[in-house]
Amino acid sequence: MRVPLPALLGGSALLLLLLRWRRRRALWRKVAEAQERQELSLVRMEAAARRFREQHPSLKMASILSLPLPELSKKLRDGSLPLDHVFYAYVGKALQIATETNCITEFLQESETQLRKAKLMEKQGLLYGVPVSIKDSIDCQGHDSTLGFIKNLNKPAAEDSVVVQVLKRQGAIPFVKTNVPQSLISYDCKNLIFGQTRNPLMFTRTPGGSSGGEGALVGGGGSILGIGTDVGGSLRFPAAFCGICAIKPTGKRLSKRGVMAGVVGQKAVAAAVGPLAKDVESLALCLRALLCEDMFSLDTTVPPLPFNEEVYSSTKPLRIGYYETDFFTMPSPAMRRAVRETKELLEEAGHTLVPFELTNVDYVIFNYCVRGMFADGGSSFVRKFKGEMEKGGIGLFFWLTKAPHWLKTLLSWISKPFVPRFSSIVRSLKENTVDEVWSLHHEIEDFCHQFVSQWQKLNLDVMLCPMLGPALGIGYPAKLSVAVSYTMLYNALDFPAGVVPVTLVTDEDEEQLKDYKGYYQDWWDRTLAKAFRGSVGMPVAVQCVALPWQEELCLRFMKEVETLSLKKNSFF
Template sequence: MIQQQQLRQLLPEGKGDTCAALALLGGSVAALGLWKWLGKKSIQKKMEEAQKTRDEGLEKMAKAVQQFREQVPSVQRDAILSLPLLELSARLQEGSLSPRTVLYTYLEKALEVTQQTNCLRHFIPECEEQLQEIERRMEKGLLYGIPVSIKDHIGHKGHLATCGLMQCLDTVMEEDSVLVKVLKRQGAIPFAMTNVPQSLFSYECSNPIFGQTLHPLDPRRSPGGSSGGEGALIAGGGSILGMGSDMGGSIRLPSSFCGLCGLKPTAERLSLSGMTGPVSGILAVPCALGPMARDVDSLALCMKALLCQEMFQLDPSVPPIPFNEEVYSSSTPLRVGYYDTDSYFPLPPCMRRAVKETRSALQAAGHQLVPFSPPRIPYVMNELFMKTFFADGGRAFLDMLTGNIVDPILKPLVNSCKMPRLVKKLLALLLKPLFPRLADYLSSMAGMRSVQEMWDHQHQIQVYRSQFISQWQELQLAVVLCPVLGPAFATGYPRKLLGAISSTMLYNVLNFPAGVVPVSSVTEADEEELKLYKGCCDDPWDRALKQAVSGAVGMPVVVQCVALPWQEELCLRFMKEVETLSRGRRVP
């Protein structure tokens, strides 16, 4: 105040106020600059602390593995790692293998895989305590001694659930999620938490805190997402069973890219209690937790273990429906609906070939195959799926990223969300004649304008589900065989092709159980046919997809198997049939 009065006395009349205003403005700008600089320093410090914690955890596990190796030098590591889950479980149950040997064998392999792929967010040091507990316990659960990896945002006591976001680096989980509690009760040993894309809203796998995860078979490719860390770790041999989550394909896409079996159950079949997410309260298209593994029997064993009285008591919102072994073990011929394109996003030749070959194999095995056309996929993708997540025009998504360094994988989506509603609508109008698919996609991101519109949107999802089920039942289908996005994309392409997930998102909107099974691998003939790929609209998406999957000879090719809600056992039984019939054609 004194300085301003002195300035007024020294300057001509009127100029003192101007100078004071400029000084105040300059001070404000300087303060804002300092505030931003301090904010960036704080973010950088948090990131460095999280990275340091991760590195220290890796070092601790490496020392523990080395100590075990010195104590027990005769372990046949490769023989243990090659055992299928059912055989490994039988050996643990009978005592011919010890949980300690198996745990340290997988810890050692996981260290190797994450050095190649950066798939781990953190080891769980408490796995050694869990090991001691199950060794003392008289009762052996169904997963006794099985090391299990879990996705970043599935809560584990004493650990972060980051979703790749800075604001989550301050909150340590106070207790295990219900899923983790039941896994431990069944004798499993959660030993690692796996990396995810920032915000989980991507099927690439990268975040600014822990970096990018690479494909274990080809480092130039993405392992998929958002359960990409799980996909890379299991496909690389560093885990035999993992838990992921799926809200648009986040179990099935990394399973497809990495050549694994993965199951997205009906959303409420497994407890979601204790699982965190960047945006809460999205109920119209629900999230589901589910297993990922190398074969279908592993998924079935995991579901059998989880669907137990312990889960039903810990979370009474989960329907008390135990695993139906009779349905899973049945050999009754099935009436199978099938399609190889959804008429919205034509997939590469190898993925459509996989459906055709699997259809022929099923028919030859005595199953009845019926053509099936899922109705109105463009409507589902734009009006039902996209509008659910961008009901507010992307405001919540942008707020979630405030104060974060935004990962490049999210930049295209962030830029779309930042456009004002009117600009989105006008741009969609201009694009419509040339690129109708892109125009509809952009228009769907404009959001809703009233509560009434939101209620109507949720009602339309219910109506569509009813119509879909009616069409399914009119054809008297048991299950459906269909394609899924793949093979693994070159890194950088998933961010350009959010609309390509139509094959998976459909069954999130419907809330049907759906799983993927490897059946083949990309051939030279597929690569030649890809050169003729035109897509459906000859728009930037079609051209980007062709580039994303080119040069993928030898990469895994999968199909998708679907059943009606609450029929996970039938879905798994169908997956098992497909797996059995495809032996000899699938990638090792």
């Protein structure tokens, strides 16, 4: 008997719907299992912390948590502070911050075993006994590196990343992994598996991203040292938004082996691994520990450059370039004030400040950063979302990547007079030929040389720059991808860049926001003004930059800014 075509088509459609429903149910099951594991991790942390408190009822945890990392590590090495006292103090505090902000994805239960082994270690590294938090995307043996993707669940790493191996050899104890935004290409911190991470200083604000879980945990005091990554500000946003310090080193100064990337293979925008901590001296101690023979032998692509103590400890007055704006993203009143006040403090301390003029930042952002990261038209990035139930609020981006070249060209041309930045983004998302990619890389090299020449012509040591802030409201970063200009510039240049909190938003800053228009006065500028509002009392940072491979000089400058700001302000 012959089956009618309509019935056949209807049956096929029903079968497809059934298969899709079954597939989605399987994905939801994986998410539910991951959330159960996350909850179980927190239960284990709570049990471990409670057990220790019951055994040591008179121990004052607050006195341990108040110690800066250099002092803490010294006490651990000389035996004046027991390892388990420090470990369980941070387990308890991390649990509290995780409950408030949803920043931890997993407790690394083997850390308790490592703690017991550390007590028997003969060789005590620079980070002996220090509990360290690790970003989700950095491999820890036996644990997932999800990047917020369901497809990456239940795929535990076969071995530790090089940076985790070196941390362990230096005596550090990785004890938790922390949350990230889906795909990492965001400076918010939300994914379908683990949900939204909140800022510990104001729960309605984002902690930044993509190292957002790290920013929230370190900023809340639940970790004394965190390790994250940065491909457009992913260390600097969380640090600035959560009132702590971070440094993005030159891309190859620390190993990226075993570190998962949001966009694999692109070379235009340099990614880097780096630390987050409460203060600059802690960052310096971390780099002292990591820049060792173990790092250089485990990953021979890392140049064997140990930490240069002489540069870091120098007291020679600096010649510092500075600018208040990049003329692409208008700084908030608090951002502009942060740079001005820091400049004045540095001048009073005997340093020389020299104006530095930035030009064509819009060209850099659209043609080097956006076009460079998505030189294949964004197709490889989009493929990462295949089979996922959520696309992180970038539906328009998906549509644009799949649109034919002629349509992108037409859309870019039509929109240019009305929304020039949107027009530039559309134009930058075209698929490039190999010849065009090589030409782009050559152009980026030339730009870098020109930037260095301008730097050297002014005889600069370092640069003082604005840092986006204060922390935006949750959900705003997804709408404001163009606001990464202050940070992403230094990924394109591959310069070391760090952030230091220097002030808090005042009522006057808030009042001046009413006049915020932006340079383009488009939808993005209006949205950014809204995102800044309601931030009185939130921290604002400045960015400190040095030339490639000069992390120690960058840290020395950061330390100077931190010291002068602390002298002036009593709120940090």
